Amino acid sequence: MIQIASRLPFISLVIPVLNEEVNIPILYKGLKRYLVKYQYEIIFINDGSTDESTKKIKQLHSKDSRVKLINLSKNFGHQMAITCGLDFVRGEVAIVMDADLQDPPELIPAMLAKWRMGYDVVYGIRTQRFGESFFKKSTADIFYKTLNFLSPTKVPPNAGDFRLLSKRVVMELRHAREYQRFLRGIVSWMGFRQIGIPYRRQGRFAGKSKYNSFAMFKLGLNALFSFSLFPLRIASLVGIMTAAGAAFYVIYALIVTLQGITVRGWSSLVVLILFLGSIQLVSLGIIGEYLGRIYEEIKKRPLYIIDSTLGI
Numbered sequence: 001m002i003q004i005a006s007r008l009p010f011i012s013l014v015i016p017v018l019n020e021e022v023n024i025p026i027l028y029k030g031l032k033r034y035l036v037k038y039q040y041e042i043i044f045i046n047d048g049s050t051d052e053s054t055k056k057i058k059q060l061h062s063k064d065s066r067v068k069l070i071n072l073s074k075n076f077g078h079q080m081a082i083t084c085g086l087d088f089v090r091g092e093v094a095i096v097m098d099a100d101l102q103d104p105p106e107l108i109p110a111m112l113a114k115w116r117m118g119y120d121v122v123y124g125i126r127t128q129r130f131g132e133s134f135f136k137k138s139t140a141d142i143f144y145k146t147l148n149f150l151s152p153t154k155v156p157p158n159a160g161d162f163r164l165l166s167k168r169v170v171m172e173l174r175h176a177r178e179y180q181r182f183l184r185g186i187v188s189w190m191g192f193r194q195i196g197i198p199y200r201r202q203g204r205f206a207g208k209s210k211y212n213s214f215a216m217f218k219l220g221l222n223a224l225f226s227f228s229l230f231p232l233r234i235a236s237l238v239g240i241m242t243a244a245g246a247a248f249y250v251i252y253a254l255i256v257t258l259q260g261i262t263v264r265g266w267s268s269l270v271v272l273i274l275f276l277g278s279i280q281l282v283s284l285g286i287i288g289e290y291l292g293r294i295y296e297e298i299k300k301r302p303l304y305i306i307d308s309t310l311g312i
Contacts, residue, residue: 009112011040012091016081020099021052028060028067030105043068043312044099045085048075061310068311076304079181082161084304086170088312094165102201103162110197111164120192123156123163123184126201153189156196160184166192177303179296 013031017024024044031042044057046069060067070084082096093115097103103124111122145157161183165173169192176186188194 008038009092009115010090011035011038011108011112012089012094013040013042014045014082014085014089014094014096015042015099016045016047016078016085017049017053017057017099018047018075018078018081019049019051019053021049021056023099023101024053024056025060027099027101027105030101031108034105034108041066041068041090043070043085043088045081046071047078047081048072058310065311068309070309070312071307073305073307078161079183080304082183083173083181084306086165086173089170092167094167094170095163096165097162103160104199107162107197107199108164114195114197115164115166118193119195120166120169121163121187121194123159123187123194123196124201125156125196125198126158126160127198153185155184155188156194159196163187168192179299179301179303180293181303 013035015027028042044053044067046054046057054069054071057067057069061069068088070088072081072084076084085096086094093112095108095111097105107124111124114122165187169187169190172190173183173186178186
């Protein structure tokens with residue numbers, strides 16, 4: 001039986017920011033509407049913005065000390081910015097959301113209700129995604145299906161980084177310092193009680209999405225290579241199949257040679273060499289991806305560098 005908590009928690013909002021000067025004041029007003037009866041802090045992580053985002057956040061802080069700012073020394077990426085925010089939260093629950101107004105503040109009460117029921121992770125499930133191209137939505141669907149097929153860690157489809165995390169989940173996340181980060185996968189891997197809440201994701205209010213095709217592809221590779229060894233096994237399997245095919249081809253060549261039949265066709269030989277060469281290069285590429293990630297991890301560089309803070 002799930003025990004329901006009745007008290008009001010201290011809430012920490014973690015909001016990564018990259019050039020969101022127009023959206024920040026509107027988001028703040030929306031958050032206050034749903035946090036008015038709670039103790040809370042709003043931590044904005046400025047991930048290398050070049051517009052007036054920092055100025056807007058400082059203006060909010062001058063009026064409300066619960067608004068806090070962490071300026072990173074450069075753009076470290078969305079996942080690193082979220083990680084930075086989670087390292088500094090003080091609340092009993094942390095809610096991660098973007099500053100583009102696509103993650104609705106009105107979902108916060110429903111998330112808190114699930115937390116009171118005993119869930120440690122409450123994530124938003126995007127039933128509709130307005131303002132996104134067919135290509136982006138279809139590739140995202142393919143990505144989740146592929147990842148969940150190849151990886152033992154199952155990541156909920158259509159669930160982004162908009163989620164509530166209990167304090168013990170945040171504390172465990174602080175021990176996970178892997179450099180190639182895919183937070184949705186890390187949280188799913190951790191276990192605990194998790195549940196999703198469906199919502200309709202609106203289009204971006206202003207500005208441009210920072211997740212272009214290349215960024216999405218990079219995030220997808222991080223997820224696949226971080227949570228699955230299947231690509232390495234594919235390389236081994238293809239190598240075994242290719243070796244078996246080559247062995248049969250050698251036997252065939254010997255038989256026809258002994259029968260006095262000339263093996264003709266340089267084209268077939270060239271095709272075979274190119275085929276074997278491509279298999280080798282693909283296999284080396286897969287191994288290289290894993291080696292590159294090992295290389296990044298063993299350097300033990302910090303995940304992010306803080307330039308300055310306000311209210312922390």
